[in-house]
Amino acid sequence: MSDTTKKEMKNRVIVTVLGPDKVGIIAGVAQILAENNINILDISQTILQEFLAMVLIADMDASTVDLLELKQKLNELGEKIGVRIDAQHEDAFSYMHRI
Amino acid sequence: MLTMQEIMETIKMVQEEKLDIRTITMGISLRDCCHPAPHKAADKIYDKITRLAENLVPVGENIAREFGIPIVNKRISVTPISLVGECTEIDDYYIFARAMDKAAREVGVNFIGGFSTLVHKGMTRGDAKLIQSIPRALAETERVCASVNVATTKAGINMDAVHLMGNVIKETAERTRDKDGLGCAKLVTFANVPEDNPFMAGAFHGVGEPESVINVGVSGPGVVNRAVSRVREADFGTLAETIKKTAFKITRMGELVGRTAASRLGVPFGIVDISLAPTPAVGDSVAEILESMGLERCGTHGTTAALALLNDAVKKGGAMASSYVGGLSGAFIPVSEDAGMVRAVEEGALGLDKLEAMTCVCSVGLDMIAVPGDTSAETLAAIIADEAAIGVINQKTTAVRIIPAPGKKTGDRVEYGGLLGSAPVMLVHPFSSTEFVRRGGRIPAPVHSLSN
Numbered sequence: 001m002s003d004t005t006k007k008e009m010k011n012r013v014i015v016t017v018l019g020p021d022k023v024g025i026i027a028g029v030a031q032i033l034a035e036n037n038i039n040i041l042d043i044s045q046t047i048l049q050e051f052l053a054m055v056l057i058a059d060m061d062a063s064t065v066d067l068l069e070l071k072q073k074l075n076e077l078g079e080k081i082g083v084r085i086d087a088q089h090e091d092a093f094s095y096m097h098r099i
Numbered sequence: 100m101l102t103m104q105e106i107m108e109t110i111k112m113v114q115e116e117k118l119d120i121r122t123i124t125m126g127i128s129l130r131d132c133c134h135p136a137p138h139k140a141a142d143k144i145y146d147k148i149t150r151l152a153e154n155l156v157p158v159g160e161n162i163a164r165e166f167g168i169p170i171v172n173k174r175i176s177v178t179p180i181s182l183v184g185e186c187t188e189i190d191d192y193y194i195f196a197r198a199m200d201k202a203a204r205e206v207g208v209n210f211i212g213g214f215s216t217l218v219h220k221g222m223t224r225g226d227a228k229l230i231q232s233i234p235r236a237l238a239e240t241e242r243v244c245a246s247v248n249v250a251t252t253k254a255g256i257n258m259d260a261v262h263l264m265g266n267v268i269k270e271t272a273e274r275t276r277d278k279d280g281l282g283c284a285k286l287v288t289f290a291n292v293p294e295d296n297p298f299m300a301g302a303f304h305g306v307g308e309p310e311s312v313i314n315v316g317v318s319g320p321g322v323v324n325r326a327v328s329r330v331r332e333a334d335f336g337t338l339a340e341t342i343k344k345t346a347f348k349i350t351r352m353g354e355l356v357g358r359t360a361a362s363r364l365g366v367p368f369g370i371v372d373i374s375l376a377p378t379p380a381v382g383d384s385v386a387e388i389l390e391s392m393g394l395e396r397c398g399t400h401g402t403t404a405a406l407a408l409l410n411d412a413v414k415k416g417g418a419m420a421s422s423y424v425g426g427l428s429g430a431f432i433p434v435s436e437d438a439g440m441v442r443a444v445e446e447g448a449l450g451l452d453k454l455e456a457m458t459c460v461c462s463v464g465l466d467m468i469a470v471p472g473d474t475s476a477e478t479l480a481a482i483i484a485d486e487a488a489i490g491v492i493n494q495k496t497t498a499v500r501i502i503p504a505p506g507k508k509t510g511d512r513v514e515y516g517g518l519l520g521s522a523p524v525m526l527v528h529p530f531s532s533t534e535f536v537r538r539g540g541r542i543p544a545p546v547h548s549l550s551n
Contacts, residue, residue, distance in 0.1 A: 014101070053107065092355065096352055097101060
């Protein structure tokens with residue numbers, strides 16, 4: 001693996017949103033990411049009954065905040081709009097599902 | 100790129116199925132803390148633990164947040180204290196237990212293991228002093244855990260030590276009478292003890308270990324149970340395969356957390372202990388996995404076979420997921436810490452004899468079992484001897500963590516709270532083993548110990 005790919009992998013986070021679907025959830029999350037110079041790489045979402053499940057992969061390479069701060073900001077937004085928003089390091093998923 | 104299904108699977112494991120990292124345990128060598136003056140040795144113990152483990156708890160908490168996986172316990176294991184205490188002239192090693200307890204409180208860990216000794220072939224003066232100090236050490240400290248290894252496949256069973264442990268367990272229970280004998284929950288008697296086990300109460304930092312090390316214990320009975328429930332009608336091959344795949348995923352998480360913690364703390368990464376460790380919480384039970392395999396209640400006929408399959412599949416899946424597997428690695432079957440086991444005992448499905456049979460195929464032994472307060476030291480010793488024999492003959496670790504609950508009778512209940520849970524007091528055989536236990540000496544090592 002080249003150094004650049006390694007670096008990219010190191011700084012990626014998975015943002016997940018779970019909860020009742022509402023107007024402005026993605027906008028809110030995207031705004032926090034943009035404010036902190038975090039680049040969105042991929043978004044997917046599905047609606048199960050009335051519940052929204054959204055997964056967003058973002059690159060924190062040029063981020064102005066660290067993962068713990070970002071997590072806190074997203075948690076606060078989630079509380080405000082009544083959904084669960086979390087950010088986790090990508091390794092937590094790739095380690096489990098990729099060899 | 101990860102798929103949405105994979106990401107949701109991981110999140111579900113943590114949120115609904117209680118996947119967690121049970122413990123990050125920092126092993127610390129205290130071999131350089133010996134000093135002829137006991138208080139100086141105690142100071143050195145305190146200083147070294149607080150220096151090396153200063154950042155253990157904050158590092159663990161940050162990793163938990165970043166990866167979004169709970170790390171339930173941060174703990175410390177140290178060199179068996181008999182080795183550190185031996186060069187002093189003091190008889191009571193409580194002073195060292197107190198130093199460990201104070202250090203544990205200072206760095207914020209809930210348990211510290213290593214008030215321990217290995218006496219499978221015989222005892223030095225220091226070993227004997229340590230064992231005699233155990234009841235006071237466990238009664239007067241809060242976080243210290245003790246363990247004694249009384250047998251190995253290579254040495255046989257030190258029956259003098261086994262008998263002594265029967266008395267030590269009785270005295271420990273008596274000294275913590277007001278808490279239903281809680282001290283005994285922090286005391287493990289081993290055969291073939293591993294030197295890198297991260298799980299309490301039996302953790303210590305072995306003499307073959309480096310200066311300091313990070314070992315990780317993963318858990319996840321809930322995740323395995325959910326996976327087993329999904330293949331209810333399938334044959335045994337499919338069942339084993341399902342458990343293996345799940346164990347692989349759980350262990351990968353442990354490997355990631357262990358490596359990250361070790362690198363941030365600047366110490367080598369030791370092992371992942373791939374154990375299924377239950378907690379009293381609903382849905383976090385090993386007994387329930389066995390029941391999901393098709394047994395009406397844990398303890399009925401077929402339980403040993405089900406546990407053997409589970410234990411083996413966990414090991415096979417886990418071994419592929421980690422570069423270094425160690426410790427106890429398998430399924431734990433404590434009674435008080437597992438709501439399903441408690442139910443099985445209370446409904447009469449599970450007794451001490453069946454538990455003993457189950458320990459032949461699981462990773463540890465008779466764990467967190469309450470017995471009547473009037474159980475004699477010789478009967479306790481005989482129970483330990485039986486377990487040690489299973490370990491010695493089968494070349495595996497076995498252990499006994501048993502609580503003769505003072506003033507309690509069969510059918511009563513004892514409450515320990517938190518992760519230790521509550522336990523029904525179980526029936527022991529009324530017939531005496533005294534004459535056997537009192538013979539003294541050592542049961543010779545089995546013929547297959549001659550493997551060189």
